[in-house]
Amino acid sequence: MLGHGEDSPHSAPGRPGGHPVTVDLRSSSPRAVWWLPVEESVPGAPRVVLADRAARGEFAALQAVLHQLGVPTVRLDAAHAAAPPACQDPPAYPDDGLPGRPDSLDLTISLDGGLVTMDGRCLRPSVVWARGPMPRAIPGTPGPAGSLIRADSWSALVDQLAAIAPASLPGRRLGRLAQLAGAAAAGVRTPRTIVTTDPGAAAAELPRGRLVVKVLDEHFVETAPGRMVGLLPEIADRETLVCRPSPGFPMIVQEYVEHDLELRVYYLAGDVHAFAVTKPSPDAPWRDPAGVSVRATPAPPRAVEVVRRLARDWGLVFGAFDLLLAAGEVVFLEVNADGDWRWFEAKAGTRAVTNAAALMVRTLHLNVLRATSPPPISGVLDFLLLGTEAL
Template sequence: MMAKPGVPLLLRRQTFKAELSAQSLDFQSLVGRPARYDDGCMPCVMITTRADDREADYISLRLAAAGIPLLRIDSDRCAGAELVWDVFRGIVSVGGERFRPRVFWSRYFSASSINAPAPDGIAHYVREQWGAWAESMQPPMDVVMVNRLTGRWQPSRIAQLAAARKAGLRVPASVVTTCPGLAPDLIPGSGDLVMKSLGEHLIEETPGNAIGLFPRRVSRAELSDDRTVESAPVLVQEFVPSSGELRINWADGEFVAFRLDKRSMDVERLDVSEVSIERVPMPPELTGPLTLLCEQWNLQLAAFDLLDTPWGYVFLEVNPAFDWLWLENHVEGRPVSSAVCDFLINAFEEVSS
């Protein structure tokens, strides 16, 4: 008989906690946007994210240097903002300034980060409405919408695995269940297993206060002994030993690959302080399958995570909203930053001409 749910296994022994600052460091928000107008509106690149998005900060600076305004709406700063979205004319007014987005990228905008100092019912309403706005923010078809077919959980982790497998990539054996103790009987082999979130890798208990929801490695014996029916489903996969990971960034036709070497094949989660990071050539056997996935999901900007194993590469996931500055801090130049910003600038100029 299964036991009543307690603390979910994935939440046990999670030690990572972080305070996510809502202070803006965005250059254009702090200093001002380039004076560029068309029919009383400011044509712009629009990004929905949150204040601690350092990649968006970098993009803001690069766009300013190119004379392109950035309209950035941060979820942890949006409550109480004066916003009007003229849906069919494609005009967004914020604080009395009229913008016409020409390129749109949804990144880390999260309703759970919205600080709504109000009674619980009203606070829930505020987060629900802003979250719905972010999901429905679909500019007109003449606007370049980065990764148009993706959303907060789209493509889902399961859809990613299925598509990668169909494209010829190896993927870990996987089960989704509210009964983790049954997973060892469903996943072939005798090795350890890994429990993973179906959603984000961070969750906010309160706005700005995040806890990690990182993969947890467990033995089959430990998992088999757990007879709990958990309160939410979780992803359970075979543990695949690896000497390192590949983070392959994609920018509209260009791959930029990095290798992250682990000290031990038994570590299931990378700690940046304990790995060496280097830029490496794109493995030719991955070009075709990953390009196919980008075309299938209509991805212009994304990052793929794969394990490097003695038996070949194993696909883990793709991230349509991704970080790259932490990788570039370990190599010469800004190869991903340049590719991303060049794409945004060129897309803006082409659609504005």
């Protein structure tokens, strides 16, 4: 029951040694959703900017809570912002059952003053939170080079929009090898790990018993607009890996760590929220979500210490940490700076992370506005405003 950063289950499993899994992230959401105070009429006023794929859902829930707290926001659907302009032939989305896509977003950024104009509306970003991965497959441009340039340009824009904002999230996105090396250097236990194009040979160098195999980078790649295809982690025995042909690309092979508890821990600017996760296999959230048990739990003090230490070392404002507790010792697996949380909340019957994220963003926004004594993340007034009911 090893956690490896699985998020947003949608379909049947794919494994390094088996068939890939397909996730559909297409959406009919508007390209930009503005939530502003009724009396707001000042061009260029500070706004929180949220950018993600609308189909993921986290930012829609976050924007609603921020509106409840009186924070003005604009939420961009990163996929639709990059849709082809009206002068081009519209892309074909055969049999997807979704309405026609809107034109691409009209956008201008002035580095002299940090003003952003979106579809004729002017704002000054106070906080920018962009969640990856950004779209890498965008239709409507003749030739593969044009499509790639369009995708890369919008991805770069969203990633770099934070450069003109006083506050940005999530912070640095480190690869898995950098994470494991950094955690080990900080004195945190990590699984013994080998990166190799020959998992069978690597298996002989690791302790006997079960092994974990997973891809080195993101589990999913975008093969067509909105369609993500990926290979999920698997637990395999040594004999299976020895007999398996080389995949032809580098993969991670790790020792399987026997443990008492698996944790998904969310770090939000110093605040920590944890879920205990029980599942029969790493790909169970996709293959058998009903078989996965998730419950909110107080994070053990040592786990909180590890998460805060690593977040500080790595410059993270937000991160979803996957940890194990093994005989009282914390074992670090990985952290996802863009980790989903709504699925875990729904399974556990809570909205604690959504509320904490909203309070974190509001505090950052108020700090940018130079508000005096902004309320703490766990302020009583905030929880009165948000309510305490479950999802």
